Amino acid sequence: MSKVKLLIDFVLNTAASLKGAGIHMVRIAIFIIFVWIGGLKFWNYEAEGIVPFVANSPFMSFFYAKDAPEYKDYKLKEGEFDKVKHEWHKANNTYTFSHGLGVAIMSFGFLTLLGIWFPKVGFIGTGLVTLMTFGTLSFLVTTPEVWVPDLGSGEHGFPLLTGAGRLVIKDVCILAGAVVVLADCAQRILKRK
Incomplete structure (x- = not known):
């Protein structure tokens, strides 16, 4: 056997x-x-940044008090503070929703990690990650x-993604990884039966 073949093997x-x-x-x-x-999601700039996604989503817009087009007049740059716009976001439930979403997202991450030791817990966590990622991709x-x-x-429209679009499309990779982990958890659960 050649050294090259040994190395390849x-x-x-x-x-x-x-x-x-x-x-x-x-x-x-x-x-x-x-x-x-x-x-x-506990920082104001992040809560304000997700408003276009949530406000336009048929699955999440009900969490906000204001209708979708109105948010465009109250957009803030990351790190910017404007008292009037901040008060609008408070009235819109921007911060409250973001805090709740943050708790959910962190919980899904912890449950997924626990799958290393507890496949049933990991299965639930990764299932939630999978569902959430489909929701994110719907944006x-x-x-x-x-x-x-x-x-x-x-130069506009499909397939030209903005920064927001490039942020969203990366969830395809998270979805693929979550499906692999979900399958691993399911296999481990079935082996224990």
């Missing part, structure tokens, strides 16, 4: 042995992302701010 066998560690790494990645992003259909607007350059 070694690399393939080593890579194949990493599957279990890789699945745990996905769990840890989901945990980090969800705890971090969920924690940010590509419901939120006008995810597509570059027609401002005269001729």
Whole structure:
């Protein structure tokens, strides 16, 4: 056997042995992302930043007191403070909803991480992550701010994503990882029966 073939076999066998560690790494990645992003929901700039997504969503807009188009007059740049706009967001339930969403997101991350030791708990957590990620991806259909607007350059609309759209599309990767982890939890639960 040639040295090259031995090296290729070694690399393939080593890579194949990493599957279990890789699945745990996905769990840890989901945990980090969800705890971090969920924690940010307690900061005003993050709560204000998600308003276009929530206000335009047929699944979530009822959490807000104001109708969808109105928020456009009360947008703030990240880090900006304007008392009138801040009061509008308070009246809209922007901050209250964001805090509740943050708790939910962090909980999903913790439950997913616990799947390393408790597959039933992980199955629930990763199932919730999967559902939430589908909800997030629905913003590509419901939120006008995810597509570059027609401002005269001729470059606008699908497939040209804005910063908000690029933020959302990354959830495809989280969804794929969550499905792998969900399947792993299900396999481990079935093995114990």
